[in-house]
Amino acid sequence: xxxxxxxxxxxxxxxxxxxxxxxxxxxxxxxxxxxxxxxxxxxxxxxxxxxxxxxxxxxxxxxxxxxxxxxxxxxxxxxxxxxxxxxxxxxxxxxxxxxxxxxxxxxxxxxxxxxxxxxxxxxxxxxxxxxxxxxxxxxxxxxxxxxxxxxxxxxxxxxxxxxxxxxxxxxxxxxxxxxxxxxxxxxxxxxxxxxxxxxxxxxxxxxxxxxxxxxxxxxxxxxxxxxxxxxxxxxxxxxxxxxxxxxxxxxxxxxxxxxxxxxxxxxxxxxxxxxxxxxxxxxxxxxxxxxxxxxxxxxxxxxxxxxxxxxxxxx
Amino acid sequence: xxxxxxxxxxxxxxxxxxxxxxxxxxxxxxxxxxxxxxxxxxxxxxxxxxxxxxxxxxxxxxxxxxxxxxxxxxxxxxxxxxxxxxxxxxxxxxxxxxxxxxxxxxxxxxxxxxxxxxxxxxxxxxxxxxxxxxxxxxxxxxxxxxxxxxxxxxxxxxxxxxxxxxxxxxxxxxxxxxxxxxxxxxxxxxxxxxxxxxxxxxxxxxxxxxxxxxxxxxxxxxxxxxxxxxxxxxxxxxxxxxxxxxxxxxxxxxxxxxxxxxxxxxxxxxxxxxxxxxxxxxxxxxxxxxxxxxxxxxxxxxxxxxxxxxxxxxxxxxxxxxxxxxxxxxxxxxxxxxxxxxxxxxxxxxxxxxxxxxxxxxxxxxxxxxxxxxxxxxxxxxxxxxxxxxxxxxxxxxxxxxxxxxxxxxxxxxxxxxxxxxxxxxxxxxxxxxxxxxxxxxxxxxxxxxxxxxxxxxxxxxxxxxxxxxxxxxxxxxxxxxxxxxxxxxxxxxxxxxxxxxxxxxxxxxxxxxxxxxxxxxxxxxxxxxxxxxxxxxxxxxxxxxxxxxxxx
Numbered sequence: 039x040x041x042x043x044x045x046x047x048x049x050x051x052x053x054x055x056x057x058x059x060x061x062x063x064x065x066x067x068x069x070x071x072x073x074x075x076x077x078x079x080x081x082x083x084x085x086x087x088x089x090x091x092x093x094x095x096x097x098x099x100x101x102x103x104x105x106x107x108x109x110x111x112x113x114x115x116x117x118x119x120x121x122x123x124x125x126x127x128x129x130x131x132x133x134x135x136x137x138x139x140x141x142x143x144x145x146x147x148x149x150x151x152x153x154x155x156x157x158x159x160x161x162x163x164x165x166x167x168x169x170x171x172x173x174x175x176x177x178x179x180x181x182x183x184x185x186x187x188x189x190x191x192x193x194x195x196x197x198x199x200x201x202x203x204x205x206x207x208x209x210x211x212x213x214x215x216x217x218x219x220x221x222x223x224x225x226x227x228x229x230x231x232x233x234x235x236x237x238x239x240x241x242x243x244x245x246x247x248x249x250x251x252x253x254x255x256x257x258x259x260x261x262x263x264x265x266x267x268x269x270x271x272x273x274x275x276x277x278x279x280x281x282x283x284x285x286x287x288x289x290x291x292x293x294x295x296x297x298x299x300x301x302x303x304x305x306x307x308x309x310x311x312x313x314x315x316x317x318x319x320x321x322x323x324x325x326x327x328x329x330x331x332x333x334x335x336x337x338x339x340x341x342x343x344x345x346x347x348x349x350x351x352x353x
Numbered sequence: 354x355x356x357x358x359x360x361x362x363x364x365x366x367x368x369x370x371x372x373x374x375x376x377x378x379x380x381x382x383x384x385x386x387x388x389x390x391x392x393x394x395x396x397x398x399x400x401x402x403x404x405x406x407x408x409x410x411x412x413x414x415x416x417x418x419x420x421x422x423x424x425x426x427x428x429x430x431x432x433x434x435x436x437x438x439x440x441x442x443x444x445x446x447x448x449x450x451x452x453x454x455x456x457x458x459x460x461x462x463x464x465x466x467x468x469x470x471x472x473x474x475x476x477x478x479x480x481x482x483x484x485x486x487x488x489x490x491x492x493x494x495x496x497x498x499x500x501x502x503x504x505x506x507x508x509x510x511x512x513x514x515x516x517x518x519x520x521x522x523x524x525x526x527x528x529x530x531x532x533x534x535x536x537x538x539x540x541x542x543x544x545x546x547x548x549x550x551x552x553x554x555x556x557x558x559x560x561x562x563x564x565x566x567x568x569x570x571x572x573x574x575x576x577x578x579x580x581x582x583x584x585x586x587x588x589x590x591x592x593x594x595x596x597x598x599x600x601x602x603x604x605x606x607x608x609x610x611x612x613x614x615x616x617x618x619x620x621x622x623x624x625x626x627x628x629x630x631x632x633x634x635x636x637x638x639x640x641x642x643x644x645x646x647x648x649x650x651x652x653x654x655x656x657x658x659x660x661x662x663x664x665x666x667x668x669x670x671x672x673x674x675x676x677x678x679x680x681x682x683x684x685x686x687x688x689x690x691x692x693x694x695x696x697x698x699x700x701x702x703x704x705x706x707x708x709x710x711x712x713x714x715x716x717x718x719x720x721x722x723x724x725x726x727x728x729x730x731x732x733x734x735x736x737x738x739x740x741x742x743x744x745x746x747x748x749x750x751x752x753x754x755x756x757x758x759x760x761x762x763x764x765x766x767x768x769x770x771x772x773x774x775x776x777x778x779x780x781x782x783x784x785x786x787x788x789x790x791x792x793x794x795x796x797x798x799x800x801x802x803x804x805x806x807x808x809x810x811x812x813x814x815x816x817x818x819x820x821x822x823x824x825x826x827x828x829x830x831x832x833x834x835x836x837x838x839x840x841x842x843x844x845x846x847x848x849x850x851x852x853x854x855x856x857x858x859x860x861x862x863x864x865x866x867x868x869x870x871x872x873x874x875x876x877x878x879x880x881x882x883x884x885x886x887x888x889x890x891x892x893x894x895x896x897x898x899x900x901x902x903x904x905x906x
Binding site for chain 1: 391395396399402403475476477481482485691692884
């Protein structure tokens with residue numbers, strides 16, 4: 039959902055070295071207002087490091103990162119006003135209940151009086167924490183703690199939200215609920231930078247993704263763009279009721295697929311083209327009087343792209 | 354905040370007091386306190402909520418109450434039946450103070466230390482640091498919580514302390530001064546605890562540090578209890594509140610206390626401040642205030658003691674030690690001056706000359722420290738010169754004063770310079786901070802003092818305990834040898850020492866100027882357009898309205 043062409047997040051040749059380890063090595067990308075950017079990479083790829091730099095928790099070794107045009111190095115105070123960060127840990131206090139916890143962060147972000155009360159009510163209502171506002175944090179489930187942490191990140195109504203592995207360790211229901219909350223916030227115009235290992239979720243939530251490994255950005259763009267740039271063709275599976283050999287011959291003459299495998303009445307072959315060309319192919323087969331019982335195109339998933347792009351290297 | 358604005362104020366209406374209800378008063382009080390809390394430090398609000406619910410507070414508070422009650426019963430029984438006539442007030446008060454010292458000197462400062470250390474261990478500090486709270490607010494909030502807890506303990510024991518005043522043997526001034534001392538001790542120990550919590554973020558080192566801090570505060574506790582018991586054994590008629598010296602010493606102690614409190618406070622703040630911010634200027638300002646405090650008080654002592662006390666030499670010595678310690682710490686600052694700090698460099702030449710010293714960085718830190726040492730030395734020499742010209746009695750001559758201040762300054766300039774060069778070399782290989790810098794300077798002075806001594810003792814021909822020129826790197830022995838005996842003798846050893854000190858100082862200053870020339874005069878950086886744009890949006894410049902009636906339509 040691109041609303042304006044103003045980059046809310048901008049990484050400019052970002053580097054971060056820890057001794058000889060290049061945790062982040064020359065990464066540049068832009069995320070525009072209202073976009074959700076999915077950050078994909080294996081463990082130790084540099085996702086958290088670059089997110090921490092953006093969250094003004096760390097300084098880059100070289101390069102800069104900008105949030106709404108403000109440098110995270112030189113104007114961290116202005117960046118912090120616009121930023122909500124949800125790290126991959128909870129960061130909760132003992133002897134504090136949910137309301138007190140959010141109230142503290144509302145005060146810490148400078149909200150006073152009615153503004154603070156409104157923000158608290160809205161956040162607790164939005165995240166569903168209101169039902170357990172007087173419950174001590176220590177007694178909350180992981181899913182509820184994650185909701186509370188999302189509430190903490192959004193209490194001051196930031197324009198940008200950076201979420202590091204928000205769905206890690208959550209059960210399917212909690213994951214779906216969290217995804218729903220993120221969707222609603224994105225629809226409200228918030229800009230997101232989300233890292234996750236659950237790639238199918240990222241594909242559903244994010245407009246743009248970036249694949250990172252060993253501190254380097256290997257690919258970035260919309261999911262469709264990346265799929266198109268990384269994979270040559272999709273696989274089509276056809277079940278034909280008779281004349282399997284004839285269909286094989288017909289495919290070899292008309293389609294010339296790179297691979298063609300027959301397994302009884304099931305044929306699997308490679309196909310270059312989009313959904314329209316797949317529909318056209320099915321139409322041609324039917325017109326050629328083949329009795330097609332099943333026709334399925336297997337498109338490359340984000341997981342396949344990820345495996346294709348990354349090499350599983352660890353620093 | 355459209356989404357938030359649309360939410361109805363559910364809780365606001367709930368907090369409104371119901372008419373003619375019996376709990377009206379408490380509801381109103383609750384609303385009033387809630388409104389008051391808007392103006393309080395958020396950390397203070399959070400810490401107080403946490404502290405009052407914690408088991409540690411409940412246990413300590415109960416123990417203090419039980420101990421105070423127990424001592425009241427025991428004390429009354431001990432001094433009865435003549436309690437109304439015997440001077441039992443002082444004895445009772447000292448034990449009440451000992452009871453109070455346990456939470457105030459041990460528990461509260463350690464809780465302050467743990468409160469910041471555990472934030473760093475649990476990762477909550479990171480979340481706090483990215484809020485809009487300033488580091489100073491965080492330290493102030495944590496300190497405020499410690500002070501609030503101490504007030505709770507003071508209030509708990511107030512009836513007991515009030516009771517001692519009703520007895521004989523103690524007066525209100527003594528009670529007030531003792532309570533003030535205990536309160537000030539709690540404050541400085543708590544802020545020290547906060548500073549120590551920022552020393553390391555590694556969990557392993559935090560555990561080691563926790564043990565060290567507990568031992569430190571436990572030592573302080575036992576020492577203060579011992580002091581209290583010792584004072585109780587002294588005849589209580591010692592108090593001389595009508596004597597000038599008492600108030601003079603009290604004022605000197607309080608001024609020193611305030612300056613060191615601020616120094617520790619700003620040091621703790623600097624430790625948790627984002628790396629690109631200016632973490633040094635306030636500390637340097639406090640160092641300068643301390644410089645003038647030392648000079649001022651010592652000058653007062655010199656005048657007060659009829660100009661014949663060695664107060665001026667003591668002042669020069671204190672100033673050199675003060676700036677040497679501060680210089681050792683400033684040498685550990687990061688050398689890069691961030692563009693954010695460069696924005697604040699004054700535009701005018703006069704502004705730069707007077708304020709560049711306060712900018713962070715080891716180069717400016719080194720020259721700031723040696724300027725303090727030289728400035729202090731010159732002040733002392735100038736005062737001595739004026740006294741000599743005025744024909745006032747004095748202990749030392751101007752010549753002796755000059756060589757004394759020069760010798761100390763020269764040692765400080767050389768050792769600080771060497772420390773700075775070592776830090777520059779180390780920084781090429783790893784991150785080196787102020788604490789490492791301080792340790793390196795300590796090591797350097799120890800090597801400079803002990804290595805010649807070992808060499809001296811291992812050479813059979815000169816192995817005796819007389820001063821020899823091998824001991825030149827040892828500032829302590831050299832200064833004691835030439836200036837500790839009252840009169841100065843220009844023997845060959847003194848001349849050789851001064852020759853080496855003059856050459857060494859000149860060489861070190863030249864070397865430091867060469868390696869620091871670029872850093873000494875940093876360039877100003879323009880404020881980014883995005884920042885100006887936002888500032889203009891937040892604080893729009895109003896168009897001037899003309900008063901001229903001809904301009905108005």
